[in-house]
Amino acid sequence: MRNVKFVVAAGAMSLMSGAALAADLPLAPPPLIPVDFGGWYLRGDIGMTNQQLGSLDSAASPLITSQSGLGFDSSMLWGVGVGYQFNNWFRMDVTGQYRGAANFHGSQTILSGGTHFADNYTGSKTEGLFLVNAYADLGTWWCITPFIGAGVGTSYNYISGFRDDGFSAPGGTPGAPAITYFANHGTWNFAWAAHAGLAYKVSPNLTMELAYSYVDLGNAAPGNFSAYDGSASGPTTIRFKDITSHDLKFGVRWAIDPVPAYVPAPQPLVTKG
Numbered sequence: 001m002r003n004v005k006f007v008v009a010a011g012a013m014s015l016m017s018g019a020a021l022a023a024d025l026p027l028a029p030p031p032l033i034p035v036d037f038g039g040w041y042l043r044g045d046i047g048m049t050n051q052q053l054g055s056l057d058s059a060a061s062p063l064i065t066s067q068s069g070l071g072f073d074s075s076m077l078w079g080v081g082v083g084y085q086f087n088n089w090f091r092m093d094v095t096g097q098y099r100g101a102a103n104f105h106g107s108q109t110i111l112s113g114g115t116h117f118a119d120n121y122t123g124s125k126t127e128g129l130f131l132v133n134a135y136a137d138l139g140t141w142w143c144i145t146p147f148i149g150a151g152v153g154t155s156y157n158y159i160s161g162f163r164d165d166g167f168s169a170p171g172g173t174p175g176a177p178a179i180t181y182f183a184n185h186g187t188w189n190f191a192w193a194a195h196a197g198l199a200y201k202v203s204p205n206l207t208m209e210l211a212y213s214y215v216d217l218g219n220a221a222p223g224n225f226s227a228y229d230g231s232a233s234g235p236t237t238i239r240f241k242d243i244t245s246h247d248l249k250f251g252v253r254w255a256i257d258p259v260p261a262y263v264p265a266p267q268p269l270v271t272k273g
Contacts, residue, residue: 039257040084041083041256042081042082042083043093043095043252044079044080045077045250046077047076047077048247049074049075049076050246051071051074051217052072052243053072053104054243056106056108056121056239056241057238057239058238070108071106072103073105075099075100076099079095079097082094090136091134091137092135094132095131095151099126099127099128101124102124103123104123104124106120107119119166122161122165123182123222124159125158125243127155127158129153129191131153131192131193133150133193133195135149137199145198146196148194150192153192154189155190155218157187157219157220158185159223161184162184162222162238163179164179164182166179178227178228179227179228180232182236183223184222185221189218189219192215193215196212204255205255209249209250209252211248211250211251215245215247216243216244218242219240220239222238223236
């Protein structure tokens, strides 16, 4: 009988010491749950423009019989901006770009008043582009987030060094060559863009982007013209119409005060009785 009491007492003491040891063990960390987050960010971009021209028109030359090689060379672009990440799928930013000089070249043959004109054009164009953009982030796979977006704003299109080298052939007889110079001139236009790209989050603060943008820059025009021999001068009638660009950009975003996308789940309430 004494042996049975001893075994019962020993078992009770073992259970009590096990409970005390369990109470001293650290609790498992609470699980993480996703949350919406927001925060300001700065951005910078560098890339290349690939521009196209819808048409080069002149009210003084109503009938263009042929044209060749009208267009712009590629140019560099640099951009900066500030934005806000509203949650893990939607963000907006305001951006400004300086788009470097894109050389212009090409030729036209024009019939006006029974006289044929051949014109060879040279010049260059730069832009200042300002947009308000909105983006949708489409989920993350292997740390890569595809996104799409759109922007609206304004573009200041500046034509410089524009020149028209040509000659005329009245009645089929070649005339004297002529050179016409145009003053530098800029115009503001409504602009819009469509964006798509891939983002890679390097750290909580730093995100890198590879993006494509289709940009509609509107129209442009050179300034007043002057013939090389002073025989004619006046306001220009030449218009660059429907300027668009396919841009390829590398960008970085720096979160000023990043907020984590996950937080610990709340712990259940414990009532002491």
